[in-house]
Amino acid sequence: MKLGFDCHAHVYGPVSEVKGSNYSPSRAAPLGNWQENLESCKLRGGVLVQPSFLGNDNRELIGILAKLDNAYRGVVQLPKETTLKxxxxxxAAxxxxxxWNLIEGRxxxxxxxxxxxxxxxxxLKAMDWHLELHLEGNRxxxxxxxxxxxGVKLVIDHIxxxxxxxPSQDPGCRLLLEAGQSERTWVKLSAPYRSPVVDLRPHVQSLLHHLGRDRLVWGSDWPWTRHEGKHTFQDxxxxxxxxxxxxxxxxxILDTSPKALFRLGAS
Structure with missing residues (x-):
């Protein structure tokens, strides 16, 4: 029986140089490869996040989701001019x-x-969407x-x-712990290698204690852009x-929390 979801992964075809991006992946990240990894861990589906290097051009992500069932959802990048319509x-897609990918002063x-x-x-509030923040803890x-x-729902990337x-000395972590009472903030337990802190167990334990398990989701960060080849999906x-x-x-954290946050499995 498959239970659980990978709530942070990227899927894309061959990428040529992208205007406005300082990074271009060396190889594609096919949907089938990601799904093989899901199968290996008996996971049901997950959330595909628009890669930063593709900017606001979400056409490929929308096309991929059109092939999938309701065990999959997507997160896009959009300009501020985007209308409610x-x-x-x-x-509906x-x-x-x-x-918002805001790291490294991009x-x-x-x-x-x-x-x-x-x-x-x-x-976003009108559609009951969340805003996902990719930003260093000190910023x-x-x-x-x-x-x-x-009052917008917030999902914080990568712990x-x-x-x-x-944790109590980290400015970002302190804010997240304090926000636990409002029940509008979620944190993705993913990509520890993107933080300069070696051991993030204390941070995860603090988040679990203050936010609760219903405000935590897990993600693989597959295919680990900029960190390819350092670990496996099983890792x-x-x-x-x-x-x-x-x-x-x-x-x-693997199943119940993501169902509620991302409407996974819902029609």
Missing amino acids: EIAALD GIVGVR STLPNLKDPQWIDFLDH LPEIFPGLHEH GLPVEAV TYGWLSDWISDVDDRQY
Whole structure:
């Protein structure tokens, strides 16, 4: 029996140089290869996230989702001019959220006082979508409070990319722990290799304690762009057991929590 979902993966064909991106993958990441990995761990489906190097051109992701059932969902990148009607059309195609990829100074942080961004966030709330933040933990305080105040659902990538070994000393982690009471913030347990902190078990345990298992989801980050060849899918799946010892908690994080957040399995 298949239970559980990979809530952070990327699938794409051969990629030529992309305008505005400083990275282009050396090889494709076929859907079939990812699904073979899901099968190897007896996972039912998952969430495909628009790769940063493809920018706002979501056509390939939409085409892939059209071939899949409701055990799969997608997260896109969109400009602030996107209308509610356009977002509704994407919702019908299996999209459930938007990603802001803001790491490494790739772009200035969105101005949350900009009327267009305010409208954009209102559109996400109207569609019950989430906003996924990919941002270093020490920079998270620059934008998280404003977004949290706005009331949009937030999904934080890669354990919040902490920069300090002690959770209480990491500025981003502190914010996430404090946000637990509002029940509008989720964290993806994924990609520990993208953080400078070697051991993220204390951070995961703190998040589990303060946010609860229903605010945590797991992701493989397949095919590990910029970190290819360093580990296997089975490795990434096994990290969850290293971080969380309780079997019931792990199963909840793999299956129940993602169903609720991403509408996985829903018609």
